[in-house]
Amino acid sequence: MLKVNEKTLEVISSLIFAFLIGAIVLTLLGYNPAKVYIILFKYGYGNLEYLLNKSTPLILTGLAFSIPALAGVFNIGGESQLYVGALTALLVAYYTRNPILALILGGIAGGALGLFIGALRVYRGINEVITAIMINWTMFYILAYLISAKYHDPKNPHESVPVPSEARIGGIFIIAVLIAILYYYLLNFTELGYKLRVSGLSPKSARYAGFNPSKLILSSMLLGGLAAGLGGALLVLGITYAIDDTLSTVYGVGFTGIGIGLLGRNNPIGIIFSGIFMSGLIIGGQWVELKTGAPPELADTLVGVIVITLAVPQLYREIFKRIRREKHA
Amino acid sequence: MLEDVFVLLSNTLFSMVPLVLAGVGEVITERSGVVNIGLEGIFILSAFLTTVVTFYTENPYLGLIIGILVGALSGLLHGIISVYLKGDQIIAGVGFNSLAYGISILSLVALWHSHGSSPSVEKMPVIIIGHLTIPPMAIVAILVGVITWWWLYKTPSGLKLRACGEDPRAAEAMGVNVHRTRLYATMVGGALTGLGGAYLVVGWIGQFTKFISAGRGFIALANVAFSNWNPLMAVVGGIIFGFFDALSIYVPIKIQKTTGRIITAESNLFRIIPYIGTLLVVTIIMKKVKAPRALGKPYIKE
Numbered sequence: 223m224l225k226v227n228e229k230t231l232e233v234i235s236s237l238i239f240a241f242l243i244g245a246i247v248l249t250l251l252g253y254n255p256a257k258v259y260i261i262l263f264k265y266g267y268g269n270l271e272y273l274l275n276k277s278t279p280l281i282l283t284g285l286a287f288s289i290p291a292l293a294g295v296f297n298i299g300g301e302s303q304l305y306v307g308a309l310t311a312l313l314v315a316y317y318t319r320n321p322i323l324a325l326i327l328g329g330i331a332g333g334a335l336g337l338f339i340g341a342l343r344v345y346r347g348i349n350e351v352i353t354a355i356m357i358n359w360t361m362f363y364i365l366a367y368l369i370s371a372k373y374h375d376p377k378n379p380h381e382s383v384p385v386p387s388e389a390r391i392g393g394i395f396i397i398a399v400l401i402a403i404l405y406y407y408l409l410n411f412t413e414l415g416y417k418l419r420v421s422g423l424s425p426k427s428a429r430y431a432g433f434n435p436s437k438l439i440l441s442s443m444l445l446g447g448l449a450a451g452l453g454g455a456l457l458v459l460g461i462t463y464a465i466d467d468t469l470s471t472v473y474g475v476g477f478t479g480i481g482i483g484l485l486g487r488n489n490p491i492g493i494i495f496s497g498i499f500m501s502g503l504i505i506g507g508q509w510v511e512l513k514t515g516a517p518p519e520l521a522d523t524l525v526g527v528i529v530i531t532l533a534v535p536q537l538y539r540e541i542f543k544r545i546r547r548e549k550h551a
Numbered sequence: 552m553l554e555d556v557f558v559l560l561s562n563t564l565f566s567m568v569p570l571v572l573a574g575v576g577e578v579i580t581e582r583s584g585v586v587n588i589g590l591e592g593i594f595i596l597s598a599f600l601t602t603v604v605t606f607y608t609e610n611p612y613l614g615l616i617i618g619i620l621v622g623a624l625s626g627l628l629h630g631i632i633s634v635y636l637k638g639d640q641i642i643a644g645v646g647f648n649s650l651a652y653g654i655s656i657l658s659l660v661a662l663w664h665s666h667g668s669s670p671s672v673e674k675m676p677v678i679i680i681g682h683l684t685i686p687p688m689a690i691v692a693i694l695v696g697v698i699t700w701w702w703l704y705k706t707p708s709g710l711k712l713r714a715c716g717e718d719p720r721a722a723e724a725m726g727v728n729v730h731r732t733r734l735y736a737t738m739v740g741g742a743l744t745g746l747g748g749a750y751l752v753v754g755w756i757g758q759f760t761k762f763i764s765a766g767r768g769f770i771a772l773a774n775v776a777f778s779n780w781n782p783l784m785a786v787v788g789g790i791i792f793g794f795f796d797a798l799s800i801y802v803p804i805k806i807q808k809t810t811g812r813i814i815t816a817e818s819n820l821f822r823i824i825p826y827i828g829t830l831l832v833v834t835i836i837m838k839k840v841k842a843p844r845a846l847g848k849p850y851i852k853e
Contacts, residue, residue, distance in 0.1 A: 247654060251661040296641055298645065349776060352772055355766060356766075356830045357826075359766045360826045360830075363819045367817065371816035477649065480645055481646075516657070519652065519653045522649050522653030523654050525649050526646050526648070526652070527646070529643075529645055529646030529649060529650075530646035530650060531646075532646070533632060533640075534637075534643070535638075537636050
């Protein structure tokens with residue numbers, strides 16, 4: 223019980239720390255932090271339906287980072303896995319007008335890309351962080367090419383062909399929650415989940431127990447990629463219905479997922495909440511831009527500080543230890 | 552034809568500089584046992600502050616010095632997190648990249664009310680020999696690689712540094728202060744990366760743009776693995792990856808010139824060359840490499 227409390231405390235203290243640093247940065251840049259934060263929270267969390275919709279792909283890219291992370295693999299390729307998921311779903315929906323097929327194939331496309339990164343690590347020994355970044359950029363430019371050269375909407379030249387109205391879906395947040403619950407179940411109540419967690423916590427024990435680490439890397443990357451692919455699919459089928467040629471509709475969703483996974487402490491249920499929290503931050507950031515002219519990169523800055531502060535649990539552990547010692551003294 | 556070779560060669564020399572500097576810097580960092588994947592963030596942050604300083608002082612050399620300082624301070628921050636706070640090095644690096652990007656763009660807008668790029672700034676001179684344009688920093692980068700190799704393999708302090716990355720406990724027994732060595736190594740690595748970031752502005756492009764680093768920090772990381780953690784090979788790797796980079800800029804321009812066709816959408820396809828090329832080279836070479844054994848693990852004294 224105490225352990226859970228400490229984890230929550232870690233998250234809360236890192237958030238407070240991040241907002242303090244954010245306030246300093248804002249002040250230095252000549253903005254009024256109190257005013258910015260009030261707008262951020264008031265508008266960011268003001269419209270519940272919009273908030274939950276927007277959080278859907280973020281929750282899924284959060285899972286895309288966290289499931290492999292639990293197995294000790296760093297999937298920072300959620301970005302490109304979301305791209306291929308979105309593109310596949312868009313094209314399948316456009317040609318077949320079948321949303322279910324689009325969703326499934328979008329997920330599979332993301333999963334396949336995740337598996338590819340895992341396979342390069344397992345069979346060629348290439349660090350997954352490097353592979354993922356190279357593939358992120360490659361996919362970015364391939365997608366930009368396809369949208370602007372092959373699949374642009376003649377009626378709307380800065381956008382891709384649209385998802386036809388009969389292939390659009392609602393209730394995407396519910397789908398994301400169901401997937402998160404499924405992943406929670408998988409991690410905590412199945413053999414695969416148990417093996418994944420053990421090999422992440424202690425690769426040595428996993429090896430002694432006779433687990434096949436290669437297989438675990440591959441399955442965790444498949445599961446992660448699948449989540450990001452579904453995130454991309456839900457994004458185009460349920461929110462944007464098209465991709466613009468500067469890719470602003472998809473760019474950054476995967477990177478933000480890293481922060482969301484960390485903020486949720488790699489727990490699928492925690493990720494639902496951290497996804498909603500971060501979604502509000504991003505929406506609020508756009509409102510701040512509208513109202514004060516502060517650029518939307520404010521959200522990147524805050525996410526960066528949050529992620530850094532989350533990287534050093536040791537710091538909070540030390541602080542808590544001191545506090546407890548003082549209490550006892 | 553011969554002219555094309557010279558153009559490509561010149562472009563390669565320009566592209567290789569940040570990849571060599573950050574690559575060699577990261578070799579130093581990783582040889583001590585610390586991974587810093589925040590190179591991309593250091594590039595952006597130092598490039599931005601170099602632009603600011605050069606813009607106001609009109610002195611690119613002052614800009615260069617600021618770039619080095621920004622890099623060293625970023626390295627110091629990462630070193631403190633990794634070495635003393637035992638933080639997760641990969642996560643801290645990811646966070647730093649996001650923070651550096653955010654702060655740079657926020658400041659860009661605050662200073663110049665532009666969301667894409669800064670005004671042009673003074674650049675450093677280049678050396679021109681016949682058809683060949685050579686940035687002096689390319690020579691500096693190669694020298695840095697050679698000196699670093701000599702230092703790591705031929706001096707006692709280089710041996711001590713490598714010991715920290717291979718077997719910190721044995722290094723400690725040898726009388727090396729593992730924590731301090733790792734902190735310094737991370738700072739030096741950051742400083743060299745900062746120099747690379749400053750070069751992007753005052754040695755090459757002449758202004759700060761939103762996507763100025765364009766994944767070069769990660770290509771530099773790939774270069775480290777490619778080099779098998781050897782500074783001399785990092786110079787070779789920088790030239791190879793720099794060539795891909797040069798090719799991706801050169802090919803679409805050449806096509807436009809020869810066919811007279813303006814290619815806009817297709818230019819996106821050429822931009823994948825450095826990333827695919829890096830991935831291919833690393834895939835083919837990687838199997839044989841061996842990272843420092845204690846890489847990425849915090850050293851906890853008992």
